Amino acid sequence: MPTRRTIVQGAGAGLLLGPLASRRARAAPDGVRLSMGSPMPQAHPATTCLVEALDAIRAESQGRIDITLYPDSQLGSELSMQSQLRSGAIAFTLTSASSLQTLAPLAGIPGVAYAFSGYVPLWAALDGGPLSERIRDALKAFGLKAFRVVDNGFRDVITGTRRVETVSDLQGLKIRVPPSPLLTSLFKALGASPTTINLAETYAALQTRVADGMENSLPQIEATRVYEVQKYLSRTSHSWDGLWILAHGRTWDALPGDARDLIARHFDNAVERQRHAFVQMNSAGEARLRAKGLVITTPDRAPFRAALERAGYYAEWKARFGAEAWGALERYTGPLGA
Structure with a gap:
């Protein structure tokens, strides 16, 4: 359920805050009413913090x-919300870097398989610097x-059908992925059969065996409760994904400066x-999921990365992203691919 009633856009209301309030703002006592869409479930920390x-x-x-x-895909799929945002039908959205790749290809580059060794280089890359600047310019x-x-x-x-401990265990596996060319390419290169399913529909798809499994982070696995209809968890850590908070540019620019600063x-x-x-949720998640009956393994990740190199995955994406962007990525990851 939304936190409040449905509201209409009002970026032109001329809102100013506190001591900066003007007659125009006082003439519009209802202020600014804006909406924000998100695919994240109610229990996800992205939802609670927002x-x-x-x-x-x-x-x-x-x-x-x-x-x-409006969390939990109430306003539609990620691609639908991106379209609504671009048209100005909604003012803000939270949307994954992986799905944004279908709109602005460079947005997906942080999700290159086995690129980042951890959060220190990841946040250094995305909170500033040449890679972050290129992504923001693309958006x-x-x-x-x-x-x-x-x-x-x-x-x-x-998965619900078999453990994934080696690359061969992925052969033919129907695995749910978001609408991400990068993740689709990754699992095809490993021999799986990736299929795009809206996050809100994934539980039912796994329960009815429309898909054999899914890939996502531990907190997302917990938040979507798919552990209720799956059995095996493999800690592959094959890719990282984040969620950009985005605003419709013209709606944002129409807000007074103090309103923008506050938001x-x-x-x-x-x-x-x-x-x-x-x-915190991720560090404690494995124990909680194990207690719920999941069989958890941590495979050697080196063979997965080697299989991707042999399949030409890194060479393909270097060519698609371009040498300049790839070089910006490698400043934080080190060399990727042969």
Whole structure:
């Protein structure tokens, strides 16, 4: 359920806050009413931290900035929400880097398989520097304002049919992936049969064996409760994915400066809280999932990366992203591929 009633866009309301309030703002006592879509479930830390941020924005502006969050794909699939955002039908969205790749290809580059060794180089790459600048510029070209990236974790494989301990165990496996060319390419290169299914429909797809398994982070596996209909969890950590907080550029630019400052500050604080909560949730997640009956293994990841090299995965994506962007990525990851 949304946190409040459905609202209409009002970026042109001329809102100013506190001592900066003008006659124009006072003439529009209802202030700014905006909406935000998200694919994340209610229990995901991205949802809980954003709800806190939106409540703080509402309180600090004395109700004059009212942003309603619609989580759990209530406004449609990620691709649908991206389309709504670009048209200005909604003002904000939270959307995965992997699905954004279908719009702005460079947005998917942090998800290159086995690229980042951990969070230190990852956040260095995405919180500033040449790689982050290139991604933000790519999104800006589509009229989107990008804030900081919410963590959605290093991704593992969960299945109901068989353990995944070696590359051969993936052969022919029907595995759910988001609408990401990079993840689709990754699993095809490993011999699986990736299929795109909306996140909100994944539980039913796994329960009815439309798919044999899915790949996602531990907190996402917990939040979607797919462990109830799956049996085996393989800690492959094959790719990282994050969620960009995005705004419709013209709606954002039409807000007064103090309103933008207030929203940006609370979004930034929400990202910090979310990343911390996600790490805590992830570190304790394996024990919780094991207690729920999942059989958990941690395969040697080197053969998976070697199989991708042999399949030409890294060479393909270097060519598709371009040598300049690939070089920006390798500043933080070291050499990728042969």
